[in-house]
Amino acid sequence: MISWLAAFAIVGATIHTGDGPPLEDATLLVSGESVVALGPGVAVPEGVETIDGRGAVVTPGLVDVLSRLGVMEIELEPSTIEATLGQGADPVRAALRASDTFDARASTLPPARAAGITSALVVPSGGLVSGQSAWVDLLPGAPPRRDPVALHVRLGLGEGPGSRANSFLRLRELWADARLYRGNRGPYISRRLRDLAVSAADLEVLSRALGRERIVVFHAHRHADILALLRMIERQRLNARIAGGAEAWLAADELAAAGVGVILDPRLNLPYGFDTLRAREDGARILHERGVELAFSTFGDAHRPQRLRIAAGNAVAHGVPYDAALAAITRVPAQMFGSDAGVLRPGAPADLVVWNGDPLEPARWATHVFVRGRPVDLTTRQDLLTRRYAPRD
Amino acid sequence: MSRAWIALLLGWGLLSCVAPAPRPTPAEPPPPAPAAEPETWLLVRGGRVMTAAGPTLERADVLVRGERIEAVGTDLEGPAGARVIEAEGRWVTPGLIDPHSHIGVYPQPNLRANADGNESSDPFTPEVRAEDAFWPQDPAIERALAGGVTTILVLPGSANLVGGQGVALRLVPALSAAGMRVDGAPTSLKMACGENPKRVHGERSRPKTRMGSLAMLREELADAQGYTPPKDAPPDPARAALAAALRGEFLIQHHCYRADEMLGRIALFEQFDARPRAFHHAVEAYKIAPQLAAAGVAAVVWADWRGVKLELEDAVPAGAALLHVQGVRVALHSDSPEDIQRMNQQAARALAAGLRAGLELDADDAIRWITANPAWVLGVESRLGTLEPGKDADLTIWSGDPFSVYTRAERVFIRGTEVYARSAEPEPPRSDFELGRELF
Structure with a gap:
């Protein structure tokens, strides 16, 4: 690892910018927190430290936008799970913030950095309206960079009959209440308004969603649900994304027309339940070909961060063009949530990864990771255990 | 989705096991005898052949006669009329073997109605058999096959200290597990320690602790040791199964995560002159590699x-x-209908992690983790797991380097019969469950 430098250059590398085909035998120059220049002909100023990039591949730092990094440790130990509406809690808490409990020193962060992830949207879980997510840069100890970012809605109030119908009913009531609140804050405060279903804090967040100041992420898989959500998105004029999307490929044209992006795991190809009966491995290809904005995610798998890049590799194996697959774990998810990360261009944040080969190949790994121009230590607790128990010669 | 996945993981990784009964049971038809057809020959020519028994052979041929591998080498020729597959630019490996699967007993869709992997009514159920719950219409089967997998060990879950009997199955089309069995493969007996049995049973009875788990198992083993069925009364299938495991006739597949618990189990079984065949989910096995190597116990890991x-x-x-x-027999397992589709990628990740840590090993070592070594875990190493003359002709032809994410299985053979061929267009589903659902 190199120490934090005011400026450095990576020389002679293959550079994927996250936006278009790669630059070969190129140089990338960083100063402070930003990319200054990149390309085949970039000259390195005297005195600037260089990293030999020959044979290496440089990409933007990877971005996981449905992440549970820093808010969960051990799934079966409830005391280690945060940013969630637990069992028996009110299923509607729009005002909950994942950022309140985000731990930038959690044990899941170093492996994520070692897997090339430099930013994440940390999302709340549980309930119907789970709360709000936060954008984090994976710098040790750093607080969230932007908060709150999006409101997260999950269909399904429990597993009983009518779960979806009840979800839609409650959502309609919530939007109606929030719209009433939005136009009548004064009467609401002086108690001249009819009773509203949720707290003032929740109404405030829902009202911002109605004003498109807050992105709404709807977590849903089933084709019919996605169509129903698209109608709701249009009626309420929401700035929305679909997450999950096992059957989203069936609604590709409607999604493209509505300009609603999809976040999915391209490997999902099993009928886990009756809402994913038509999951297929080339669903991502179909969405891409029909012009739907496409991002991939680990879906909260905080413990296997390598899956993000390998999911993109599997998408390529099933027909997604390479550059689009790489963009789906860098530029596109960043763009979806208003971040300037995920792309390498002059002026962009210097979130970048140097790989010892193709970053989508499981056989390769990251050799250097920079977050906002700072080199991060790639040593993990797992590495220390490995060293402790490695055989001595 | 993450929530659904967690539920799945709970079902498999966390809770896996069942118990043995003497077989065969009368109601069970034997696998159908192979039709008496003239012997067919197959020549897979000019591929890169990873035999899993030695170094990769460049531009080599695999010659198959009927159900067996006849020869592996260069410039082989089959008799006139042999089917020839030109495999130039392709890679050939043994069919992959997953030594820990709950396909068929925790099938898709993952609904309560389908959850048949844990007979958690008692911490000891050595008499129950995974094959009696196995649903051959599980849509995960054809996806595993498309991932180059030819054989799986289907195990009960880990809710119980002794969960029941596992069965080695070939991924051939069949209407019940009986038609898929690797004939002659030993029965496996699933056992578990650690968090799962005490979580599942501790609330209402025992064990509540790890010490309780070990004490209860010791008691049960002592009770079963030397058991022989009485001549004048019906046999006790539970004791018979445990006794078979202590005699080494049933292979003990022991779910166990922590190093201290593995050492404790090895010591316990030594008191009965027995030993586990393998520890599964043995994530801390690396801490006790010399002890495992000395005991001859395999480590099945992710x-x-x-x-x-x-x-x-x-x-x-x-x-x-x-x-x-360090000389331990290592196998990778999936424990998941998702990961079983990409066992080759899992091996690539495990190999890369070793190389990143500075260890000396290569792809010819890693291929054994998903072929030859799991074959040993299943007790079928003399028939499966490598490409060598005399072995069953279970092989996968890959579009390229099997450790690349871009590579896909193109053709899969089980006992010389082509059971999967990748096509450009989506094929109709094989499982009855999925039939017709993609059309409407």
């Missing part, structure tokens, strides 16, 4: 599974490599 339970906390991605370089 490349990088973590985070679900506290006993997974010390899992390391270089674990398989650390074990391998």
Whole structure:
């Protein structure tokens, strides 16, 4: 690892910018927190430290936008799970913030950095309206960079009959209440308004969603649900994304027309339940070909961060063009949530990864990771255990 | 989705096991005898052949006669009329073997109605058999096949200290597990320790602790030791199964995460002159590699599974490599209908983690983790797991390097019969469950 430098250059590398085909035998120059220049002909100023990039591949730092990094440790130990509406809690808490409990020193962060992830949207879980997510840069100890970012809605109030119908009913009531609140804050405060279903804090967040100041992420898989959500998105004029999307490929044209992006795991190809009966491995290809904005995610798998890049590799194996697959774990998810990360261009944040080969190949790994121009230590607790128990010669 | 996945993981990784009964039971038809057809020959020509028994052979041929491999080498020729597959630019490996699967007993869709992997009515159910719950219409089967997998060990879950009997199955089309059995493969007996049995049973009875788990198992083994069925009364299938395991006739497949618990189980079984065939989910096996090597117990691990339970906390991605370089027989397992589709990628990740840690090993070592070594775990190493003359002709032809994410299985053969061929267009589903659902 190199120490934090005011400026450095990576020389002679293959550079994927996250936006278009790669630059070969190129140089990338960083100063402070930003990319200054990149390309085949970039000259390195005297005195600037260089990293030999020959044979290496440089990409933007990877971005996981449905992440549970820093808010969960051990799934079966409830005391280690945060940013969630637990069992028996009110299923509607729009005002909950994942950022309140985000731990930038959690044990899941170093492996994520070692897997090339430099930013994440940390999302709340549980309930119907789970709360709000936060954008984090994976710098040790750093607080969230932007908060709150999006409101997260999950269909399904429990597993009983009518779960979806009840979800839609409650959502309609919530939007109606929030719209009433939005136009009548004064009467609401002086108690001249009819009773509203949720707290003032929740109404405030829902009202911002109605004003498109807050992105709404709807977590849903089933084709019919996605169509129903698209109608709701249009009626309420929401700035929305679909997450999950096992059957989203069936609604590709409607999604493209509505300009609603999809976040999915391209490997999902099993009928886990009756809402994913038509999951297929080339669903991502179909969405891409029909012009739907496409991002991939680990879906909260905080413990296997390598899956993000390998999911993109599997998408390529099933027909997604390479550059689009790489963009789906860098530029596109960043763009979806208003971040300037995920792309390498002059002026962009210097979130970048140097790989010892193709970053989508499981056989390769990251050799250097920079977050906002700072080199991060790639040593993990797992590495220390490995060293402790490695055989001595 | 993550929530659904967690539920799945609970079903498989966390809770896996069942118990043995003497077989065959009368109601069970034997596997159908192969039709008496004239012997067919198959020549897979000019591929890169990873035999899993030695170094990769460049531009080599695999000659298959009927159900068996006749020869592996260069410039082989089959008799006139032999089917020839030109495999130039392709890679050929043994069919992959997953030594820990709950396909068919925790099938898709993952609904309560389908959850048949844990007979958690008692901490000891050695008499129950996974094959009696196995649903051959599980849509995960054809996806595993498309991932180049030819054989799986289907195990009960880990809710119980002794969960029941596992069965080695070939992924051939069949109407019940009986038609898929690897004939002659020993029965496996699933056992478990650690968090799952005490979580599942501790609330209402026992064990409540790890010490309770070990004491209860010791008692049960002592009771079964030397058991022989009485001549004048019906046999006790539970004791018979445990006794068979102590005699080494049933292979003990022991779910166990922590190093201290593995050492404790090895010591316990030594008191009965027995030993486990393998520890499964053995994420801390790398801490006791010399002891495992000395005891001859295999370690069945994941490349990088973590985070679900506290006993997974010390899992390391270089674990398989650390074990391998210290002489332990290592196998990778999926424990998942998702990961079984990409066993080759899992091996690539485990190999890469070892190389990143500076260990000396290569692809010819890693291919054994998903072929020859799991064959040994199943007790079928004389018939499966490598490409060598005399072995069953279970092989997968890959579009390229099997450790690349872009590579896909193109053709899969089981006992010389082509059971999968990748086509450009989506094929109708094989499982009855999925039939017709994609059309409407």
